[in-house]
Amino acid sequence: MIDIQTLTSRIGAEVQNIKIGGDLDAATVQELRRALVEHKVLFFREQDHLTPAEHVAFGRLFGDLETHPFIGAHPNHPELIILRRSPDMRAQRSRSPYGENFWHSDVSWRAEPSFGSILRAVEVPPMGGDTLWADMEAAFAGLSSSIQEALKSLRAVHDFDKSFGPTIAPENKAAMAEKFPPVEHPLVRTNPDTGASVLYVNEPFTSRIVGMETRESDALLRMLFSHASRPEYQCRFSWRPGSVAFWDNRSTQHYACDDFGDETRVMQRITIAGDSPY
Numbered sequence: 001m002i003d004i005q006t007l008t009s010r011i012g013a014e015v016q017n018i019k020i021g022g023d024l025d026a027a028t029v030q031e032l033r034r035a036l037v038e039h040k041v042l043f044f045r046e047q048d049h050l051t052p053a054e055h056v057a058f059g060r061l062f063g064d065l066e067t068h069p070f071i072g073a074h075p076n077h078p079e080l081i082i083l084r085r086s087p088d089m090r091a092q093r094s095r096s097p098y099g100e101n102f103w104h105s106d107v108s109w110r111a112e113p114s115f116g117s118i119l120r121a122v123e124v125p126p127m128g129g130d131t132l133w134a135d136m137e138a139a140f141a142g143l144s145s146s147i148q149e150a151l152k153s154l155r156a157v158h159d160f161d162k163s164f165g166p167t168i169a170p171e172n173k174a175a176m177a178e179k180f181p182p183v184e185h186p187l188v189r190t191n192p193d194t195g196a197s198v199l200y201v202n203e204p205f206t207s208r209i210v211g212m213e214t215r216e217s218d219a220l221l222r223m224l225f226s227h228a229s230r231p232e233y234q235c236r237f238s239w240r241p242g243s244v245a246f247w248d249n250r251s252t253q254h255y256a257c258d259d260f261g262d263e264t265r266v267m268q269r270i271t272i273a274g275d276s277p278y
């Protein structure tokens with residue numbers, strides 16, 4: 001039996017008295033998966049033993065792992081990306097607007113976006129650097145029924161270019177666009193595990209709503225982004241080295257708070273393959 005402390009009434013739970021890794025038995029894995037679907041993001045403290053290899057092995061217990069085409073990975077583990085923010089990265093940011101301080105759902109620009117993501121803190125700043133998660137099922141439920149009905153028939157385009165475009169060398173752009181063309185997903189997706197409806201748009205990757213004029217699409221997306229960022233749908237986690245977060249990427253968005261000035265923050269993440277949203 002795993003020991004769970006919920007963080008809010010909607011989203012987030014800390015799992016206690018567990019040492020995560022690739023050697024967990026099938027019953028525990030099933031229990032964690034069930035808890036993940038219910039609480040949407042699980043937190044684990046004091047997992048200092050989790051080496052990159054163990055991080056990858058833990059993720060594999062939940063499905064196939066992805067590699068990320070635009071973010072640098074660990075030299076020995078191509079599935080493990082390194083999210084580093086430091087003064088030298090900030091200097092580069094003038095060339096690239098991309099960071100994780102946007103509300104987003106990981107790789108929604110893939111035809112089959114990730115089911116889950118597992119993030120481990122390697123180096124944390126002395127203050128700040130929290131991550132927030134939003135419950136997109138609660139965000140959908142918080143809309144009036146007439147808007148809900150209207151949204152259910154809509155589809156939106158998701159595209160890596162909006163965020164990663166400026167980071168890609170011009171000579172590689174065409175090949176990347178061919179490999180990862182813009183995809184359409186329903187604006188309201190169904191969580192395959194629960195049948196719940198989930199609002200599925202995010203600011204860095206959703207470029208437009210299909211069949212709408214640009215100004216209509218922009219206005220509706222702006223309203224939905226703003227609605228989804230209400231604090232009532234959120235939980236917030238303060239990292240310590242060795243902390244781990246595991247989120248259901250189908251029913252959440254997250255935001256890495258860039259409030260740590262010139263300090264360094266290093267995280268490592270794997271993503272677990274998902275399926276086509278419906």
Ligand code: SIN
Nearest residue numbers: 083100131256267269
């Ligand atoms: C991410 O966007 O997947 C990383 C979030 C974080 O670094 O807190």
